[in-house]
Amino acid sequence: MNLLLNGLLDGLNISLVAFAFGVVWAAIKTVNVVQAEVIPACGVALWVCRNDGMLTQYVVAILIAIALAVASFVIVRLVLRRAPDPRLMTLIVSIALTGMIGAVLQVITSSQTVSPPKVLPAGFINVAGVTLTWDYITAGLVSAGLMAVGYVVLRFSRAGLALRSTAHDSIIAAANGVDGRRVALFATVVGFALAGTAGIMQAGLTHGVDPFSGLDGALEGIVAMLIGGAGNPLGAVAGGLAVGFVDTAVTIYVGGTFASAIIFAALVVVILIRPAGIIGEW
Amino acid sequence: MSAASQYILLLSIINAIGAWSVAFCIRGGLLSASHAAIAGAGGYAAGWTILHANNYFLAWLAGIGAGIVLALVLGLATVRIRGLLAAVATLVLGEALIASISGIQALGADIGLTGLPLRVGLDQGIVALAVVIVLGMVVYKTRLSIQLPLLANSRDVLASVGSRPTSSYLAMMAISGAAAGIAGVLNAFSAGLVQPSDLAIDTSLTWLIYAVVGGAFSNIGPIVVALAMTEIELQSGLGEPAQLLINGAVLIVVLVVRPGGLLGRHSTRLVDTRRRGLRGPPTSAFSRARWPGRRSRAPTE
Numbered sequence: 001m002n003l004l005l006n007g008l009l010d011g012l013n014i015s016l017v018a019f020a021f022g023v024v025w026a027a028i029k030t031v032n033v034v035q036a037e038v039i040p041a042c043g044v045a046l047w048v049c050r051n052d053g054m055l056t057q058y059v060v061a062i063l064i065a066i067a068l069a070v071a072s073f074v075i076v077r078l079v080l081r082r083a084p085d086p087r088l089m090t091l092i093v094s095i096a097l098t099g100m101i102g103a104v105l106q107v108i109t110s111s112q113t114v115s116p117p118k119v120l121p122a123g124f125i126n127v128a129g130v131t132l133t134w135d136y137i138t139a140g141l142v143s144a145g146l147m148a149v150g151y152v153v154l155r156f157s158r159a160g161l162a163l164r165s166t167a168h169d170s171i172i173a174a175a176n177g178v179d180g181r182r183v184a185l186f187a188t189v190v191g192f193a194l195a196g197t198a199g200i201m202q203a204g205l206t207h208g209v210d211p212f213s214g215l216d217g218a219l220e221g222i223v224a225m226l227i228g229g230a231g232n233p234l235g236a237v238a239g240g241l242a243v244g245f246v247d248t249a250v251t252i253y254v255g256g257t258f259a260s261a262i263i264f265a266a267l268v269v270v271i272l273i274r275p276a277g278i279i280g281e282w
Numbered sequence: 283m284s285a286a287s288q289y290i291l292l293l294s295i296i297n298a299i300g301a302w303s304v305a306f307c308i309r310g311g312l313l314s315a316s317h318a319a320i321a322g323a324g325g326y327a328a329g330w331t332i333l334h335a336n337n338y339f340l341a342w343l344a345g346i347g348a349g350i351v352l353a354l355v356l357g358l359a360t361v362r363i364r365g366l367l368a369a370v371a372t373l374v375l376g377e378a379l380i381a382s383i384s385g386i387q388a389l390g391a392d393i394g395l396t397g398l399p400l401r402v403g404l405d406q407g408i409v410a411l412a413v414v415i416v417l418g419m420v421v422y423k424t425r426l427s428i429q430l431p432l433l434a435n436s437r438d439v440l441a442s443v444g445s446r447p448t449s450s451y452l453a454m455m456a457i458s459g460a461a462a463g464i465a466g467v468l469n470a471f472s473a474g475l476v477q478p479s480d481l482a483i484d485t486s487l488t489w490l491i492y493a494v495v496g497g498a499f500s501n502i503g504p505i506v507v508a509l510a511m512t513e514i515e516l517q518s519g520l521g522e523p524a525q526l527l528i529n530g531a532v533l534i535v536v537l538v539v540r541p542g543g544l545l546g547r548h549s550t551r552l553v554d555t556r557r558r559g560l561r562g563p564p565t566s567a568f569s570r571a572r573w574p575g576r577r578s579r580a581p582t583e
Contacts, residue, residue, distance in 0.1 A: 029366075030366050031366065031370065075534060078538060079534060079537045079538055081538075087365060087366050088313055088365060088366065088369070089537070091313065091366060091369060092313070092490070092494060092533070092537070093533070093534060093537065095487055095490070095491075096491060096529065096530035096533040096534055097530060097534075099484075099487065099526040099527075099529060099530045100526060100527050100530035100531070102523075102526060103522070103523035103524070103525075103526035103527045103530075104523070104527075106522065106523045107523050111522075111523075215483065219373070219374070219377060222370060223374060226367070226370060258381065258382065258385055259381075260377060260378060260381040261378040261379075261381045261382045264374040264375065264377060264378035264381075265378060267371070267374050268359050268371060268374070268375070271359075271363055271367060271371055272359070272362060272363075275362075275363060275367060
């Protein structure tokens with residue numbers, strides 16, 4: 001039961017990150033690694049605004065996430081004007097931008113782990129003999145709620161229809177009047193905002209923001225997205241839960257050191273057997 | 283030249299060899315983010331060998347061999363996938379290797395292997411760099427240099443001309459892994475230790491940036507850029523944040539202005555299949571010039 005509940009809560013948090021990456025993947029068929037830096041960036045934003053009200057902290061953090069989204073979108077499009085192979089070029093440029101944003105975060109925090117204000121409720125509850133903390137429960141519920149809202153938007157709204165059609169076949173979608181650039185910008189902003197929210201919750205869960213965490217912290221989300229099915233919200237949930245369960249199980253029974261290795265080995269197996277992921281692409 | 287300057291130059295040479303190894307993979311269509319891990323594995327193998335066998339030559343062989351083996355493992359894992367999935371797979375494998383090595387007590391766990399003899403100086407670094415450059419020049423004269431762009435662009439075409447894409451891919455990985463292993467051994471014996479942090483993805487991404495800025499399809503482009511940028515950054519005493527900012531800015535500017543790299547071919551194609559010596563498409567088997575005994579005749583009314 002301990003494994004089940006803790007794995008579920010951990011998995012939901014990872015699912016949100018996977019969902020954020022998946023939304024961007026659906027539009028541009030690649031990973032914008034800058035999303036990985038949004039997670040610690042929002043945590044640092046909370047720390048910078050620690051003397052202001054809670055609402056101000058949240059707003060500033062989300063605005064920073066959106067600003068990073070727009071900036072990375074513009075820079076990537078600038079590079080892609082002359083460069084071929086847009087998917088790999090996007091990855092290369094986003095890697096460079098990730099390093100630059102990480103450098104800025106290191107300067108702001110003087111390369112130290114900072115403690116942002118507590119954004120999640122404290123306390124614990126006993127469920128079926130298992131002690132769960134309210135911060136993990138809250139983070140899990142928020143993640144699930146955001147993903148549910150995101151699924152509804154993607155499924156029933158015009159913007160969601162445009163994104164799904166672009167994900168399925170960008171050429172046919174363009175032929176039917178769907179502006180690919182607007183869809184990509186919309187997906188990038190939404191994906192970054194979701195990653196920013198994940199960053200705010202992670203700051204509350206870890207009680208400290210490491211400016212070096214960027215890509216390392218987001219790798220589980222990327223792996224979960226690829227395992228579940230890139231660009232598919234249900235795939236993100238499935239992949240995130242799978243990664244969460246495996247992570248918790250390995251940590252409990254084997255040791256935390258090998259959790260990453262086993263998760264990554266699972267990714268290689270999935271890629272070799274079923275490259276589209278467990279559920280498949282959207 | 284002072285000892286500090288010599289050490290900085292040696293670090294530049296290590297980065298240059300690492301960047302060359304990454305560039306070699308890019309030619310074959312693989313964007314690798316785990317070459318620092320391969321180099322680190324080479325360093326660990328060399329360090330373990332020197333500590334237990336006390337044979338310097340054997341340590342070099344072990345280091346290069348470990349680099350080749352790990353690169354082949356990576357190659358086997360990514361041979362069936364391409365593009366972004368392959369890049370992510372390399373990223374993941376690199377992180378998995380770091381996580382695994384950190385848990386192995388025989389390799390020093392988080393501390394790493396220490397007490398290695400300081401056997402590498404600037405002269406050995408220059409020799410190693412020369413070996414890598416010559417290796418690139420030799421490969422350029424072989425069929426592999428033509429197979430690599432086809433490997434990146436169209437494996438079906440490569441197969442249709444009688445080559446085996448898998449063999450070419452694994453050959454590419456082996457050569458690249460050997461170079462990375464050389465870099466790892468140099469690093470281990472110049473610093474006297476090898477740690478899990480030597481396998482960090484940050485180093486791989488820095489090599490990737492040098493490779494792209496220098497020109498992945500150039501033999502010396504990544505080497506020159508890596509030497510120059512490392513020398514400038516270390517001699518000027520810039521901190522890590524400044525180095526990251528400069529590397530990122532230089533990459534973006536180069537990709538906008540000269541996508542093929544500073545010393546690469548000025549081409550907007552990521553994979554350039556043009557090559558010196560080719561005069562154009564092969565003539566058709568039904569061309570008149572190929573039919574024996576026939577002479578070209580003007581059409582009669």
